[in-house]
Amino acid sequence: MISKFIISSTLAALVSLTAVPASANDLFLQQFGWWNQAGGGQVGTGNVIGVYQNGIINGAVANQAGNGNVAAIGQDGINNYGETYQNGDSNAAGVGQFGTNHNSILSQDGNGNVAAGVQVGNGCNAGVAQTGAGNVAAFVQACP
Numbered sequence: 001m002i003s004k005f006i007i008s009s010t011l012a013a014l015v016s017l018t019a020v021p022a023s024a025n026d027l028f029l030q031q032f033g034w035w036n037q038a039g040g041g042q043v044g045t046g047n048v049i050g051v052y053q054n055g056i057i058n059g060a061v062a063n064q065a066g067n068g069n070v071a072a073i074g075q076d077g078i079n080n081y082g083e084t085y086q087n088g089d090s091n092a093a094g095v096g097q098f099g100t101n102h103n104s105i106l107s108q109d110g111n112g113n114v115a116a117g118v119q120v121g122n123g124c125n126a127g128v129a130q131t132g133a134g135n136v137a138a139f140v141q142a143c144p
Helices: 002-018
Strands: 027-032 036-046 048-056 059-067 072-077 081-089 092-100 103-111 112-123 125-133 136-143
Touching: 002 036, 002 136, 027 036, 036 048, 059 072, 072 081, 081 092, 092 103, 103 112, 112 125
Parallel strands: 027 048, 036 059, 048 072, 059 081, 072 092, 081 103, 092 112, 103 125, 112 136
Antiparallel strands: none
């Protein structure tokens, strides 16, 4: 009886040590095509990064420092580059790029900021920098 208790207690302790806490960070990454690159980092808890790339020579970088931030970069085409930087809590940043030769950098330093954009065509460039709390920015560009 005591040996069963010890074994079950040991198993319960091992399971609790290996279980991922609910506050862990998440990363979702899908890449199709050739020579696509993705990178970044997460410090804090409850952060989420999602990257989707389809095509060739696309690059994505997402960095998060804080808690409860969400970043999404979606790219379809050739030679697109998207970057997000988030420092603070509860920020949301996302960009979708469709076509070729697009560049975007979204930077958030503060809490509760939202930045989102879409670029289509060829050769669009966008940069958004938010400092403080509760800022909202959106952009849509169609470049020839």
